[in-house]
Amino acid sequence: MRVGLLVTCLVDMMRPNIGFAALTLLESAGCTVVVPEGQTCCGQPGWNSGDRAAAKALAEKLIVEFEDCPWVVAPSGSCAGMIRTHYPQLFSDSPAMLARVRALSERTYELTDFLVNIARVRKVPGTYAGSIAYHDACSGLRELGVKAQPRQLLATMAGLTLKEMAGCETCCGFGGTFAVKYSDISTHMADRKCDSIVSSGVDAVVLGDLGCMLNIEGRLRKRGDATRVLHVAEVLAGDAPGNKAKR
Amino acid sequence: MKPQSIHFRARAADAMANPVLQQNLSRFASGGLGKLRADAVADFGPQAFEELREAARAIRERSLTHLDVWIARFEREASRRGATVLFAETAEDACDLVLEICAEHGIKKAVKSKSMLSEEVGLNEALSAAGVQPVETDLGEYIIQLASEAPSHIIAPAVHKSRDEVSDLFAQHHGKPRKSDIPQMTREAREALRAHFLSGDLGISGGNFLVAETGSGIIVTNEGNGRMVTTLPRVHVCITGIEKVIPTLEDLSTLLRILPRSATGQAISNYASFFTGARGEGDAEGPEHMVFILVDGGRTNLIGTELQDMLRCIRCGACMNHCPVYRTVGGHSYGWVYPGPMGAVLTPAYVGLENALDLPQAATLCGACSVVCPVKIPLPDLMRTLREQQVDRGLRPRTERLGLKLWSWFAQRPRLYAIATRLAVWAMGWHADKSGMIYWMPFASGWTGSGKAGEGRFLPAPAGRTFRDLYARRKRGG
Ligand code: SF4
Numbered sequence: 001m002r003v004g005l006l007v008t009c010l011v012d013m014m015r016p017n018i019g020f021a022a023l024t025l026l027e028s029a030g031c032t033v034v035v036p037e038g039q040t041c042c043g044q045p046g047w048n049s050g051d052r053a054a055a056k057a058l059a060e061k062l063i064v065e066f067e068d069c070p071w072v073v074a075p076s077g078s079c080a081g082m083i084r085t086h087y088p089q090l091f092s093d094s095p096a097m098l099a100r101v102r103a104l105s106e107r108t109y110e111l112t113d114f115l116v117n118i119a120r121v122r123k124v125p126g127t128y129a130g131s132i133a134y135h136d137a138c139s140g141l142r143e144l145g146v147k148a149q150p151r152q153l154l155a156t157m158a159g160l161t162l163k164e165m166a167g168c169e170t171c172c173g174f175g176g177t178f179a180v181k182y183s184d185i186s187t188h189m190a191d192r193k194c195d196s197i198v199s200s201g202v203d204a205v206v207l208g209d210l211g212c213m214l215n216i217e218g219r220l221r222k223r224g225d226a227t228r229v230l231h232v233a234e235v236l237a238g239d240a241p242g243n244k245a246k247r
Numbered sequence: 248m249k250p251q252s253i254h255f256r257a258r259a260a261d262a263m264a265n266p267v268l269q270q271n272l273s274r275f276a277s278g279g280l281g282k283l284r285a286d287a288v289a290d291f292g293p294q295a296f297e298e299l300r301e302a303a304r305a306i307r308e309r310s311l312t313h314l315d316v317w318i319a320r321f322e323r324e325a326s327r328r329g330a331t332v333l334f335a336e337t338a339e340d341a342c343d344l345v346l347e348i349c350a351e352h353g354i355k356k357a358v359k360s361k362s363m364l365s366e367e368v369g370l371n372e373a374l375s376a377a378g379v380q381p382v383e384t385d386l387g388e389y390i391i392q393l394a395s396e397a398p399s400h401i402i403a404p405a406v407h408k409s410r411d412e413v414s415d416l417f418a419q420h421h422g423k424p425r426k427s428d429i430p431q432m433t434r435e436a437r438e439a440l441r442a443h444f445l446s447g448d449l450g451i452s453g454g455n456f457l458v459a460e461t462g463s464g465i466i467v468t469n470e471g472n473g474r475m476v477t478t479l480p481r482v483h484v485c486i487t488g489i490e491k492v493i494p495t496l497e498d499l500s501t502l503l504r505i506l507p508r509s510a511t512g513q514a515i516s517n518y519a520s521f522f523t524g525a526r527g528e529g530d531a532e533g534p535e536h537m538v539f540i541l542v543d544g545g546r547t548n549l550i551g552t553e554l555q556d557m558l559r560c561i562r563c564g565a566c567m568n569h570c571p572v573y574r575t576v577g578g579h580s581y582g583w584v585y586p587g588p589m590g591a592v593l594t595p596a597y598v599g600l601e602n603a604l605d606l607p608q609a610a611t612l613c614g615a616c617s618v619v620c621p622v623k624i625p626l627p628d629l630m631r632t633l634r635e636q637q638v639d640r641g642l643r644p645r646t647e648r649l650g651l652k653l654w655s656w657f658a659q660r661p662r663l664y665a666i667a668t669r670l671a672v673w674a675m676g677w678h679a680d681k682s683g684m685i686y687w688m689p690f691a692s693g694w695t696g697s698g699k700a701g702e703g704r705f706l707p708a709p710a711g712r713t714f715r716d717l718y719a720r721r722k723r724g725g
Contacts (some may be wrong), residue, residue, distance in 0.1 A: 007714050009658070013668050014707070016714035035718055038661035046655055048612060049647070050634030054655035061659060068326050076358030089628070142614035171571045175611025177647075180693035183703055187696065188263055188575045189611075190704060192276075218694070221684050247552075 001119065003031040004069030004117070006062075008079045009041040010210040013185035018210060019241075021076040022111055023146035028096040029119040035067040036184040044082045047090060050174050058086055059126050060097075063104055071118065075233045077140020078209050080110040085143045110140050111233055112208060123157065126238025129159035130203040132230070135193070136169045137209035150208060150232045157236070167192070174215040190219040197227055204228035248369050248397065252594050252603035254581035257438055259576040259609070271409050276574040280403070283512025284619065286563060303505045304623040306498045307559035312492075317459040317492045318541070328524035330537040334489070335368075339543045343375035345451070345484060348538060349379050352482050354449040360466065360473040361385035362453030363401055363562060364487050364542055366584045367597075370451070381451075384438060384472040393420050393454030399578030399586065402510050402564040407577050440472070450476040450534065452522075454487035454620065455561070456502060457539070460495045463523040464539060464695050467506060467516040473519050474534045484533035485522065489541045490558040502561060509563040509621040512720065545597040553632045559622040566616035566626060571611060581606060588616035588626040595633055603640060607633035665715055672709040679708035 003026050007019045027032045042062055046054030062083070066072050074080040084105045093103045115121040134154070150153040152163050154211035173179065173189025193216055197205045205227060207213060217229035262268055288296045310317055310370040335341035341364075348354070357379055371381040371392075382394040387404040391397065393416050398404030405413070410429065417432055420427035421439055426432050452473055454464040464485045466473045469669070477483050493499060507513040526533030549555050567573040567587025578586035582603070587594045591610055595603040607630040616626045637643050646715065657664045678685045684705035687695045696703020 006440040012714040013672055014709045016712060019718070037715075040658040040661055040664050041654075043655075043658075045292055046651055048631065048634070049651055050631065050636070050638040050643070051648075051651050051655070052635055054651055057655060058658055079671070099390075133477035136268050138613035138615070142618055158292050169649075171613035171615065173571070173611065175613065178609070178611045180691045181647075182259075183696050184263060185259060185572060185609065186577055186611075188704055189571050192571075194574075206559065214707050217707045218684070221682070221705045221707070222703070 001031045001071060002069060002075050003033050003071045003114075004066045005033050006042070006066065006072055006074040006079060007039060008036065008074055008076045008210070010101045010214075011075060014035045014212055015216065015231065017239060017241070018075050018231045018233050021233040021239045022073070024125060024237040024239070025115060025233060026073060026119075028125045029115055029121045029135040031071075031119065033068060036069075039065055042079045042082045043090075044079065044086075045176060047082065047086055052090065053091055059090055063100060065201075067100070067104060070107065071077075072104065073111055073114045074108070074154075075111045075231065076209050077110045077137050077144055077146050077149075078211065080108055080113075080178065081139035081143035083108040090147060106229055110144050110208065111144050112153055112236075113144060114145050116149040116152055119154070120141040122154065124156055124236040126157065126236050126240075127159060128157050128235050128238065128240065128243055131161040131163055131201075132201045132204045132206045132235070133197060133202045134168060135162050135165075135172065135197075135205055135212065137172050137207050137212045140208055146208065150206075152234055154232070155207070160235075163200050163202055164183065165196045165202070165205075170196075172212045172216050174212045176211065179215055186215070187219065190215055194220050194223060194225065198225060202227070204230050204240075206230050206232050208232045222230075248366055248584055250583040250594065250598040250602055252606055253581055254604075255580055255609060258582060258645075259580040260581050262577045263575065267409060267412070268281045268407055271407055272574055272577055274370070280511055280568040282703050284509055284568065287508040287512035287514065290514075296508075299501070299505050300621055300623055302554045303561075303621050304559065306493060306501060307561070307622045309417065310493045310498075311550065311555065312646070313560050314492065316492065317494055318489060321457050321461040322457065322491050323461055323523070325539055325716050326462070326569055328462050330462065330524045330528060330539055332539045332541065335540055335542045335544075338368035338542075341486065341540055341544070342370055344540050345370060345385075345486070346373060346377050346379075348482065348484060349374070349377065349449060352392065352536070353450070354379055354482065355380065356380045356443065356447045357449040357451050358382050358384050358443050358447035358476050358480060359388070359451040360453065360468060360476040361388050361404070362451065362486060363398075363584055364453055364544075365451060366398060367544060368486075368542060370486070373495075379424065379449070380722055381684055382447065382721065384440050384443065384476060385468070386433065386470055386472075389436060389440065390416060393417075395509055397579065398584070400564060400567060401562055401585065401589075407579065441638035442522040442546045444475045444479055447476075447480045448482065450478075450480040450487050450566070452477050453624045454485045454491055454539070455506065457487065457492045457497055458494075458496055458499055459492055461523060463521050465499060465503075465519060465521050467519050467652070469513075470483040474518055477520055477522050478532050481534060482536045482538070483522065483525075484540060485541040486542065488546055490546050491545055505621040506561055506563055509565040509619065549596055554592065554596055554629055556624050557589070557596065557629055559624055560589055560593070561622055563621055565619040565621065569615040569619050571615065572611065573614065589624075592626060592633065600633065600640065601642060604637065607631075609635070665713070669716065670715050672713055675706070676711060
C-alpha cells in the first residue's frame with residue numbers, strides 16, 4: 001500500500017518526532033510511505049478564520065502534491081478532517097475541482113483510523129509502561145468518528161493501562177487561533193481539561209492532535225503539573241519522550 | 248431587548264471572575280441537562296434517535312422551503328376557527344400590535360408564560376411603559392423578572408442563579424421569612440403567582456409550533472403555568488416567530504418526540520398545550536379572544552441564504568448545554584436573548600454582523616453543538632460563514648488579516664517556508680527555559696497571557712529541527 005504522509009505544519013515545526021513515529025507505524029503496517037517534499041499546511045487557519053481564498057490556495061497546492069497517492073494519512077484528526085470534511089465544502093462553488101477534491105478527500109485518513117480500518121493493524125511495534133488517559137480531540141472525534149481506533153491499538157500494548165477520564169470528549173479550549181484571540185476563555189477551558197486529567201491520576205494523557213497537546217501541556221506546566229502529554233503515534237511506535245519501556 | 252453583544256469580551260471576563268456564577272455553571276456542566284439528554288437518547292436507542300433527528304430535520308426543512316404557503320394555510324385555518332392572525336415585521340411592530348390589543352380590551356395586567364420572542368422584541372418594557380403590568384409566570388422567568396435580569400438560557404432562564412440567590416430574592420419580594428428548601432420556595436412562588444393568574448386580563452404565551460393544517464398553536468411546558476395563561480384571561484395572545492409554522496399534526500408528533508428529549512431528557516414534557524381559536528359555544532373554558540402575532544424580526548432575510556439552516560431551530564437549548572464556551576462564560580456574556588452556539592449565529596443575523604463581532608469568533612468549532620442539535624443545524628459551519636462575511640466586509644482587525652495573509656503567502660512557497668520555519672523554530676528555542684517551556688510569546692501574547700500565574704499557558708518549545716530538515720537528512724543517509 002502506497003501512503004502519502006501529511007506531516008502537518010505543526011508537527012513539522014514543533015514535534016518532528018510525531019512525524020517519524022507515524023512513519024514507523026505505517027511502515028511496520030507494510031505500507032510504502034512517501035512524504036511529498038513541498039508540503040506545508042492544509043489551509044485550515046484560513047478556513048476557520050473566514051479567509052476562503054487563502055484556504056483554497058493552500059488546498060489546491062496540497063491536492064496537487066498528494067493526488068497520486070492512493071492513500072493520504074495524517075497524524076492529526078483536525079488536518080485529516082479539514083481534507084475529508086471541509087475540502088468538499090471549500091470547493092462547493094468550483095464544480096471543475098470538486099470531483100478531484102472528493103476523490104482525494106475520500107482516501108484521506110487520520111492515522112489510527114487508517115491503521116485500524118484500512119491497514120487492519122492488530123499489533124503495534126512499540127512498548128509502553130504506565131497508565132494513560134485518552135483525550136478525544138474534537139475534529140477527529142466528531143468529523144471522522146475517531147474514538148475506538150486509538151483505544152483498540154493502545155489496548156494491544158502490554159504494559160499500558162488505559163483509564164477513561166471524565167469529560168474525555170470535551171474540547172480542551174485550543175480551537176486554533178481561538179486560543180490566542182480568546183486567551184482567557186481558552187485558558188479556563190484548558191483548566192477544566194487539566195482538572196480531569198489530574199483527577200484521573202494517570203502518568204500521561206495521550207491524544208492525536210498536536211495543537212491540543214500544546215494547549216494542554218502548556219497549561220499543565222504553568223500549573224506546575226508534570227503529567228506527560230503524548231501523541232498517540234509516539235506511544236504506539238514506542239518513541240514517546242520519557243517512555244520507560246523505550247526500545 | 249437592546250443587544251449588548253458588542254461587549255462580549257468584557258462580559259465574559261466578568262463572568263469568569265464571578266465565583267458564584269462559575270460554581271453554578273460548573274454544576275450545570277457536570278450534570279445538568281446534557282446528562283439527562285444522554286440518558287434519554289440511550290433509552291430511545293441511539294440509532295433510532297439518529298433517525299428521529301433526520302426526520303425532524305426534514306420536517307423543518309420542508310416547512311421552510313414553502314414557508315409562505317404554510318403561513319397562508321395557517322392563517323386561513325386559524326381564522327376559520329375563530330382566532331385572529333396578525334403579522335409584525337419588526338420588534339416595534341410586534342409591541343405596537345400587543346399594545347393596541349391592550350388598549351382595545353382595557354387590559355391592566357398581562358400574565359405571561361415563557362416566550363423568547365417576547366424577550367427578543369422587548370415586550371415587557373413596552374407593556375410597562377404603556378401602564379400594563381407584565382407578570383412572568385414561568386418559575387425561571389419569574390425569578391429573573393424579580394431580579395430585573397435577562398434570561399441566560401433559552402429553556403432554563405435562571406440557570407445562572409444558585410438556590411441561595413433565589414432564597415434572598417424571594418425573601419426580599421414576597422415579604423415572608425427566608426426559605427431554603429426548594430419545594431417550599433416553589434410553593435411560595437406558586438401562591439404569589441396564583442393571585443396574578445386570577446387578576447390577569449391578558450395571557451401572553453409563546454408558541455413552540457404553529458400547525459398549518461389546523462391553525463393551532465402549541466406550547467410545551469413543565470409547570471402548568473402555560474395552561475393557565477392560555478385559558479384563564481379574557482384575551483390570549485400567542486406571539487412567536489414566523490418560522491415556527493409546520494405543515495401537519497403528524498409533523499408535530501415527530502417534533503414533540505424529539506424536542507423534550509433534546510431539551511430536558513424527558514420523553515414528553517409535563518404539558519403540551521394546544522390552542523385552536525377562541526372559546527367556542529359550549530366550550531367550558533378558554534379566552535374570549537385569541538390572537539396570533541407572527542413576527543418576522545429579520546427571519547425572512549435568512550431565507551434563501553447560507554444561513555437558512557438556522558431557521559430550523561426549535562429552541563431546545565441542547566447546543567448551549569453541550570457548549571464548552573457557554574459553560575465557561577454563561578448566557579449573559581452573549582449580550583442578547585439567544586446565547587450559546589445558536590445565539591452565536593442568530594444574534595449577528597438578527598441584530599447585524601457589526602453589532603456582534605465576537606459571537607461567531609468566540610467558538611472553538613468543536614462541533615459538540617451540531618452533533619446534538621435535534622434538527623441537525625451545522626452550527627460550526629454557520630459560524631464559519633459569518634466569519635467569512637466579517638472578512639468580506641472588512642470587519643476583522645488588520646493585524647489578524649495581515650498575519651493570515653503572511654502565513655498563506657509563505658505556505659504557498661515551500662522553499663521560503665522551509666527557511667522561515669527553520670528560523671522560527673530557532674527563535675522559539677532560544678526563548679525557552681531548561682525544561683523546554685516558553686513563558687511569553689511576543690507575537691501571540693494571547694497564548695501566554697500577560698504572564699500572571701493564573702493566566703494563559705506556557706508554550707512548549709519546538710524540538711529543535713523541523714521534520715522537513717530531519718527527514719531530508721535521513722534520506723541522504725545522515
Ligand atoms: S440550534 Fe439546535 S440544539 Fe440549539 S436550540 Fe436550536 S434546535 Fe436546539
